[in-house]
Amino acid sequence: MGTARWFALGSLLALARLLEGRLVGEEEAGFGECDKFFYAGTPPAGLATDSHVKICQRAEGAERFATLYSTRDRIPVYSAFRAPRPAPGCAEQRWLVEPQIDDPNSNLEEAINEAEAITSVNSLGSKQALNTDYLDSDYQRGQLYPFSLSSNLQVATFTLTNSAPMTQSFQERWYVNLHSLMDRALTPQCGSGEDLYILTGTVPSDYRVKDKVAVPEFVWLAACCAVPGGGWAMGFVKHTRDSDIIEDVMVKDLQKLLPFNPQLFQNNCGETEQDTEKMKKILEVVNQVQDEERMVQSQKTSSPLSSTRSKRSAPLPPEASEGSSTFLGKLMGFIATPFIKLFQLIYYLVVAILKNIVYLLWCVTKQVINGIESCLYRLGSATISYFMAIGEELVSIPWKVLKVVAKVIRAVLRILCCLLKAICRVLSIPVRVLVDVATFPVYTMGAIPIVCKDIALGLGGTVSLLFDTAFGTLGGLFQVVFSVCKRIGYKVTFDNSGEL
Numbered sequence: 174m175g176t177a178r179w180f181a182l183g184s185l186l187a188l189a190r191l192l193e194g195r196l197v198g199e200e201e202a203g204f205g206e207c208d209k210f211f212y213a214g215t216p217p218a219g220l221a222t223d224s225h226v227k228i229c230q231r232a233e234g235a236e237r238f239a240t241l242y243s244t245r246d247r248i249p250v251y252s253a254f255r256a257p258r259p260a261p262g263c264a265e266q267r268w269l270v271e272p273q274i275d276d277p278n279s280n281l282e283e284a285i286n287e288a289e290a291i292t293s294v295n296s297l298g299s300k301q302a303l304n305t306d307y308l309d310s311d312y313q314r315g316q317l318y319p320f321s322l323s324s325n326l327q328v329a330t331f332t333l334t335n336s337a338p339m340t341q342s343f344q345e346r347w348y349v350n351l352h353s354l355m356d357r358a359l360t361p362q363c364g365s366g367e368d369l370y371i372l373t374g375t376v377p378s379d380y381r382v383k384d385k386v387a388v389p390e391f392v393w394l395a396a397c398c399a400v401p402g403g404g405w406a407m408g409f410v411k412h413t414r415d416s417d418i419i420e421d422v423m424v425k426d427l428q429k430l431l432p433f434n435p436q437l438f439q440n441n442c443g444e445t446e447q448d449t450e451k452m453k454k455i456l457e458v459v460n461q462v463q464d465e466e467r468m469v470q471s472q473k474t475s476s477p478l479s480s481t482r483s484k485r486s487a488p489l490p491p492e493a494s495e496g497s498s499t500f501l502g503k504l505m506g507f508i509a510t511p512f513i514k515l516f517q518l519i520y521y522l523v524v525a526i527l528k529n530i531v532y533l534l535w536c537v538t539k540q541v542i543n544g545i546e547s548c549l550y551r552l553g554s555a556t557i558s559y560f561m562a563i564g565e566e567l568v569s570i571p572w573k574v575l576k577v578v579a580k581v582i583r584a585v586l587r588i589l590c591c592l593l594k595a596i597c598r599v600l601s602i603p604v605r606v607l608v609d610v611a612t613f614p615v616y617t618m619g620a621i622p623i624v625c626k627d628i629a630l631g632l633g634g635t636v637s638l639l640f641d642t643a644f645g646t647l648g649g650l651f652q653v654v655f656s657v658c659k660r661i662g663y664k665v666t667f668d669n670s671g672e673l
Contacts, residue, residue, distance in 0.1 A: 204229050207239035210253040212370040212397045212438045216241075219248055220436035226274055226300075231283045232329035238318050240421070242475050244274065244300035248337040251374030252317040253368075269332045270390075274301045283309065284332045291524055294530055302333045302386045305521070310382050315339030317373040317392070319348055322355065337375050338388045346469070347392060348461065350411065350419045354394070358458035361450045362405070363398035370397040372437055374428075378413075389413055393431070395424055397442035398451075405452045406442035409459075418466040423461045450560055538662035 207229035208214040216239070222229070224245035230238045230252075238254040269284035276295040287304055290297050297303070307314055313338035320328075339347065351373075360366040372395040377387035394409040408427030411419040424441055428434055 185654065203227075204239045207236050207253075209236070210239045210255050210370070212399055215439040216253070216374070217251070217435050217437045218439075219433045220431075224632065225250060228271055228274070228334055230329060230332060230335065233283075237329040238335075240317075242274065242301070242334045243387075247300075247302040247385055248375055248377060248389065249317050249334055251334055251372050253370070253372050254318050254322070254368055257472075262636075267328055267331055267337075268304055270297070270301060270303065271332065271334050274334070275299050284329075284334075286634075287333075288524070302336070303357055304333070306383055306386050307338070308517075310338070311340060311343055312338035312382050312388065313341055315344040317375065319351060321348065337392070338382050338386055339413070341545075346466070347411060350409075350466070351394070353462045353465070354419075354459070356407065357462070358455045359396050359398075359407070362455055364400050368399040368404075370399065370438070370442075371395070374431075376432065395427055395437045397424075397438045399442070402446065403448040403451060404443050405445040405447045405455070406438060406444065407452065407455055408437075418463050418470070419459075421456060425605050430570075465576060524536075551606055556667075 199372050203216055203406050204211075204227050208216065211217075216227075220241060224243055224556070225512075226242045226244055228240040228242055229236055230240055238252055239252040242248075267286060267288050270287050271284050272279040272281040272294045279294055281293065285293075298305075314333065315338070316330055316336050318330050318335055320330040359369060361369075363369040373392065374395075375389035375392050378390040380388045384459045391412040392412055393411070395406070396408075397406045398404045406424045408422045408424045409419050410422055410430065411417065412425065422430070424437060428437055464478055539671060
């Protein structure tokens, strides 16, 4: 019934993601140098979205494990690691943040303390959880890759990108389950554990701590043993309700419970060559772990003291060990709490003021730098324009010289043409004289008839003029005589009439 319930829940979640249009393809980029923490060097396919960030968790110059982190839910989707080795004792609690999640331009390649990141990382906390998100809440920072399973440099696991909100009781039981499975079931059935690949992840619920950090609906573990000829794959699920025990599922069934229905291991961890005998032995141990879990749950309801002692038998993180303090310690803590809160408030106020001052100085510096850059840019542009103008003039000089040479050649040719014309005209004078001399007889002989005609016309005119002169003279004399005679005859007539 439990498996069916998880299957239904996973199906609903997958359907919701599908309706949001956030399902992606199977081909996804890797984690770079941290691909060695995945079976066949291949990360799970089908889980990458725009809000998921791939982190290669590094510390002291080496890769420690890999994490796919959700900037929307601010909890890890999963953490991947290999060959877990239970480490004795406790580790120093130093919670770290990843600078490049909030500030992609940061040159910091490793996780650093939150106090150091305040002044060196821009927009700190805009995409990842911070320590302040867990203060004054009922949840603690539960590690997906617990520090107690890390064989070296346990502080590398104390990153907030490797943590999700868990209640103290659930966190304790989850760590107990992880240690029991690793020590008694998974590692012994995979040789020395060198070929054992582990994925631990979360599925977020709708509830958020301080409306920012999503509380997991359930956590899960997937293990792949890559021993040639004797490999296997198993999955486990544990709901965040304290009453639920860890459940074993096949990897295929676990994939159906997760959003996007991903493929956790390439080729399902070589499912065609898996050793069923080893898987049966693992399931036997898992049944024992489940029985122990049920006994703890029953003891918790009947005897809180015995339940507390049972929980303390497992390695706990520093936060869980705080519950074992004495009555005096609790009293001192109760008295000191107001002062601690006041100190924290002052600390955060001072840090906020310093952060704002640094930000203001950075803005002023940025403006000054931008002004200088603008001036240098304008100066550079003017210089380039000046040199370009000079270059254009220098390039145009040969063309202008060619134009002048062409004009000079044209003028010389015109002068030569004028000289040739003058020479031709000078040379053409004797030719004209010869032509005129040669044509003179022709013109002379042709003029004789005209001359004779003119002479004849002249003589005729002269004779006619003489006749006209003679006749005119005689006519005039005749008129004079007639006029005189007429006058004399009139006078004689008048005189004779008087006598009558």
